[in-house]
Amino acid sequence: MKKAFLIFTLLLISISFAQEKRKAFTLEIAANETQQYKAEIPESPFFVKEKILQIYCGEKIFIECEISKDTISTMKIVEKNINPKKTIEIEFIQDSEDRKNIRTILIVKNPFDKKLNYNAIMFTPLSQNWKSTSIIPIQPNLMNYEMWPHAIISIVLEEWRFEN
Numbered sequence: 001m002k003k004a005f006l007i008f009t010l011l012l013i014s015i016s017f018a019q020e021k022r023k024a025f026t027l028e029i030a031a032n033e034t035q036q037y038k039a040e041i042p043e044s045p046f047f048v049k050e051k052i053l054q055i056y057c058g059e060k061i062f063i064e065c066e067i068s069k070d071t072i073s074t075m076k077i078v079e080k081n082i083n084p085k086k087t088i089e090i091e092f093i094q095d096s097e098d099r100k101n102i103r104t105i106l107i108v109k110n111p112f113d114k115k116l117n118y119n120a121i122m123f124t125p126l127s128q129n130w131k132s133t134s135i136i137p138i139q140p141n142l143m144n145y146e147m148w149p150h151a152i153i154s155i156v157l158e159e160w161r162f163e164n
Contacts, residue, residue: 030096
């Protein structure tokens with residue numbers, strides 16, 4: 001009985017951690033008009049620290065949130081959006097069909113009845129440095145599209161908060 005309980009507990013723990021981690025994958029994006037950027041992204045957590053999200057170009061994720069006293073108290077990655085009133089949807093994509101006009105697009109859906117804001121830093125293939133970028137707060141129950149006229153490998157979203 002103890003052995004079965006231990007196996008069941010380990011299985012639950014591994015399932016919960018699996019949801020918090022992205023699977024390893026090969027990232028390939030247009031770096032500029034003539035060059036491609038390619039990197040092997042290892043299995044890694046989506047949240048590098050509590051409520052600090054790192055997302056790579058090409059990923060789409062669902063973040064289920066718990067709200068306490070008008071503050072986002074917890075955030076976790078979920079496989080499907082089964083609680084749409086408390087799940088932020090994020091998609092980070094590149095449009096490089098016209099290599100002379102490469103764009104990176106961040107789409108964030110705010111499911112809450114309050115304006116949602118966060119800070120962002122990005123990592124690009126050309127600079128190879130983390131740089132702050134401005135973000136427009138997302139109005140209640142709407143979707144926001146942020147666009148940059150260049151390639152971005154990864155973006156970190158942090159300091160999630162509601163605004164009046």
